[in-house]
Amino acid sequence: MFKETIDCIDAGTEFCPCHLAESGECILCSQLQGSHFCDCLNWKGVCIYQELHDNGNKAKEQRKTYTCKVCEKILYPDDVLLIKFEAPHKLVIDLARPGSFIFIRSEENVYFDVPISILESDIEKDIISIMIEIRGIKTKQLLNIESGGNITIRGPYWNGVFGLKNIRKQKNNEALVIARGIGMAPMMPVIDRLVENGNTVTLILDKQPFKEIYVSEWLDKLNIVPQEMNLIEKGELSPEGKVAIKSIVKYNNISLIHIAGADILTYSVIDFLDSLDRQDIDLSCCNNFKMCCGEGVCGSCTARFSGHRVKRFCKVQASPRGIFEGRRLI
Incomplete structure (x- = not known):
């Protein structure tokens, strides 16, 4: 059965x-x-x-709320906000794994908490770094946070990446990371873990809609030079992206592909790999489901699948292929 x-x-x-x-x-x-x-x-x-x-x-x-001191705040062009803050040592350790994220309190109403993935969790200095794309009402409130002031967070949460077991099992292998836009931030803990385990990482990066690669500082530490290209064209994987992925997969022994971007990128890459008959390659990807409570109670992260199945994706750890197979779109 x-x-x-x-x-x-x-x-x-x-x-x-x-x-x-x-x-x-x-x-x-x-x-x-x-x-x-x-x-x-x-x-x-x-x-x-x-x-x-x-x-x-x-x-x-359940998770506790912490008030932490902000040690650095940088607002880049394209409305990209970098915040570094001090945190308790245990929390920093808990947030050092790939897929970690926190909720940031944007105002007194807890329902306005903003889920943000971890860019870096430095267990030596007890500093957590996050990078946020300022888009809507809740993220705009985060602009009020000042260096030297306080930031209120709730955590730790760990389900920001699907396919974590595929990442953990990679040892001395070759991996391909495909990232687009603000996905460049949550990809860093994944790349860091892959490099730490002796893997060789090739990075394809589409910086759109941004003008700069805002994680260059962290990529330089790992000696990783991204291959820049346009990955999405007319709602599909671009011809340039297809050629690059096909070539890398053909001439390298790629055992894992991590996709850090919107669902359209994840779906397009999986569909292209299936057309190449490369289901043997392990996959991992960003969890892009909407979050509100983070505890599986509110239903914001739920999706319905065939057979009247409902999955709470703030807690359910699934394979990237599994989040699209049998998923009901209405």
């Missing part, structure tokens, strides 16, 4: 069991979904049912 591979990013952590388990909608535990039979979808070494029982059938304490 076929069983879909499903994982919960919080399972087995200090934040499990969560409010979903408390309300009978745990992502992994069959008994906390109403079944009388123990059949975990993905065993994490901890019995979530037992953990909930031992905790008085209540969810464990």
Whole structure:
């Protein structure tokens, strides 16, 4: 019998069991979904049912809110904002992994918190760096943050990247990273982890809609020179992008492709790889689902799939191909 591979990013952590388990909608535990039979979808070494029982059938304490001191703020052209702030050492360690993100308090109303991926988490200096594209009402409020002042954040959260297990298993291999726009910021922890594990990284970067590559400082530290090109043309993968990807995949032993950009880029790259019959290459990509509470409760991050399945993508760790297969668009 076929069983879909499903994982919960919080399972087995200090934040499990969560409010979903408390309300009978745990992502992994069959008994906390109403079944009388123990059949975990993905065993994490901890019995979530037992953990909930031992905790008085209540969810464990969830993420904390921290007030941190801003040590640097830079507003680049194209309305790109870089903020560096000091944070507690444990939080910095927790946010050092690929896919980490936080919620930033833009005003007193907690419903206006802004989810932002981590650019860099420096565990030596306890400094966290984030890069934000100023686009709408909530992000414009972040312009009021000043160097020397405070920033209020909530975290840590870890599901900012799909296909994390594919990134973790790469050792002394060759990887291709394809990034566009503000996706250049959350790609950095992924590249850092790949280089740390002895992998050779090739980077294709489309800086549109920006005029500059605002992560050059971090790329230089890793001695990575990006291949700049236009990746999206008329809503599809550009001919230039197709030629570059096909050539790199053909003449290099690429074992992983990480896609850091909008869903149209992810979908187009996956579709092109399928046309090349290269399903053997592992994939990872940015999680672009809308976030509000980050705990699977509000429903902002949910998507509906065939078979009346609903997935909460702030917690569900899925494969990049899995987030598009069987997905209902209406």
